[in-house]
Each structure stands twice: as structure tokens, then as C-alpha cells.
Amino acid sequence: xxxxxxxxxxxxxxxxxxxxxxxxxxxxxxxxxxxxxxxxxxxxxxxxxxxxxxxxxxxxxxxxxxxxxxxxxxxxxxxxxxxxxxxxxxxxxxxxxxxxxxxxxxxxxxxxxxxxxxxxxxxxxxxxxxxxxxxxxxxxxxxxxxxxxxxxxxxxxxxxxxxxxxxxxxxxxxxxxxxxxxxxxxxxxxxxxxxxxxxxxxxxxxxxxxxxxxxx
Numbered sequence: 577x578x579x580x581x582x583x584x585x586x587x588x589x590x591x592x593x594x595x596x597x598x599x600x601x602x603x604x605x606x607x608x609x610x611x612x613x614x615x616x617x618x619x620x621x622x623x624x625x626x627x628x629x630x631x632x633x634x635x636x637x638x639x640x641x642x643x644x645x646x647x648x649x650x651x652x653x654x655x656x657x658x659x660x661x662x663x664x665x666x667x668x669x670x671x672x673x674x675x676x677x678x679x680x681x682x683x684x685x686x687x688x689x690x691x692x693x694x695x696x697x698x699x700x701x702x703x704x705x706x707x708x709x710x711x712x713x714x715x716x717x718x719x720x721x722x723x724x725x726x727x728x729x730x731x732x733x734x735x736x737x738x739x740x741x742x743x744x745x746x747x748x749x750x751x752x753x754x755x756x757x758x759x760x761x762x763x764x765x766x767x768x769x770x771x772x773x774x775x776x777x778x779x780x781x782x783x784x785x786x787x788x789x790x791x792x
Contacts, residue, residue: 632678632693632716635661642667665690688713711737741765750776760785 635657642653648670649655655663655672665676671693672678678686678695688699695716701709711722717740718724725732732754735746742748747759760771772782773790784792 632672632695635659686713686716714739735762 636659637655638658640649640653640655642649643651649667650669651667652665653667657663660681662679663672663676665672665678666674668674672690673692674690675688676690678690683704685702686695686699687702688695689697691697696714698712699710701713706727707725709718709722709724711718712720713722714720718737719739720737721735722737723732723734730751730753731748733742733746733748735742736744738744742762742765744762745760746762747757750756750758756774756776758767758771758773760767760773761769763769767785767788769785770783771785772780773785774780781790783790786792
């Protein structure tokens with residue numbers, strides 16, 4: 577009877593043994609898919625964890641050095657603020673304006689353009705864990721085109737930013753090799769719209785995304 581059943585299945589071109597192999601392979605593919613998606617989400621969280629620095633309107637200057645014009649700092653100078661932050665760079669009419677370097681008391685550094693005492697223009701942030709952001713900023717937030725690299729995971733996002741969040745088109749490489757990546761549309765820090773995802777396994781998905789998941 578067993579041989580008869582096997583013969584019957586073999587008539588359809590699939591033996592029980594082969595069927596079991598196919599089933600096992602399907603389960604392995606599903607497990608690999610879940611691992612890949614979990615890895616993608618964890619890397620996105622690591623990239624998102626790098627804090628934004630906010631406007632400097634509330635900083636109070638405690639002491640400063642530099643040339644003065646009509647009583648205001650003008651040109652190159654330095655300043656120490658009440659909360660322990662420090663600035664070195666250009667001043668205009670007594671405020672930070674032009675190229676400069678601002679160091680927060682926690683050690684985070686911004687080096688680049690300032691506009692009327694605001695971190696606005698093009699510059700580079702460096703955090704204590706070695707993470708860096710290079711690109712456009714508006715009132716202290718990542719805004720425009722820029723690249724954020726997180727050495728803890730090796731992840732790098734390069735693309736559009738709006739008010740400190742990934743929004744527009746961009747590419748997220750999940751490690752230093754750049755072989756595993758998502759390249760496509762973003763909405764409010766989420767993979768949303770059309771995009772291409774290449775996994776560590778070499779598998780590639782190209783299509784619609786919704787809330788960081790393949791969709792459609």
C-alpha cells in the first residue's frame with residue numbers, strides 16, 4: 577500500500593521525500609526572510625537613534641573674545657556659554673554668523689555654517705560614538721540633502737531630509753560593505769512608496785513599500 581501511494585505521487589512527478597525537502601526549503605526561506613526584515617528594522621532604528629540638535633536661541637553667552645565694531649563682536653572670535661557650550665568661529669553684529677565650530681557640553685560637535693545665530697547652511701555633526709552627519713541643516717536639524725553614518729552598525733543613509741527625518745528619496749546601506757541596502761522613497765522616517773531592497777543573501781525586491789514592509 578505504501579509503495580502504491582508512492583507510485584501514485586510519483587505519477588505526478590513528486591515523491592514524499594522530495595515533497596518534504598520542498599517544505600523544509602520553504603520554511604528556511606521564510607525564516608531567512610524574517611531575519612532579513614528584522615535586520616533591516618534594527619539598522620533603521622540605529623540610524624534614527626542619532627539625536628538632532630535644536631536651535632541655539634536659548635543659549636546665553638557668558639564670556640567671549642574677539643574684535644568689536646560698535647561694541648559688537650565682528651569677524652573671528654570665541655565664546656563660552658552659560659551652560660558650558662563653546663563656540664569658535666565667525667561673528668557678525670555680535671552673533672554667530674559664517675563658518676564656525678560649536679561644541680555642546682556633552683561633547684557633540686557641529687562644524688560648518690551659521691546664519692544669524694542659527695545652525696543653518698551646510699556642515700558636519702560628530703557624536704561621541706563616532707556617528708557623523710554631513711550635509712544641509714536648518715535651525716539645527718538635518719534638512720535637505722545629507723549623509724548620516726553610524727559606525728556601531730555600519731549603516732549609512734544618504735538622501736533627502738525634512739526637519740530631521742528621512743523624507744523624500746534616499747539610500748540606506750545596512751553595513752559598511754554597502755551590499756545590503758534599500759534605495760527608494762521615504763515618508764517621515766519610514767520606507768514608503770517605491771523602492772529597491774537588496775538583502776545580504778543576494779535576493780532583491782523591487783516594488784511598493786508601506787511602513788518599512790514590502791507592500792503590494
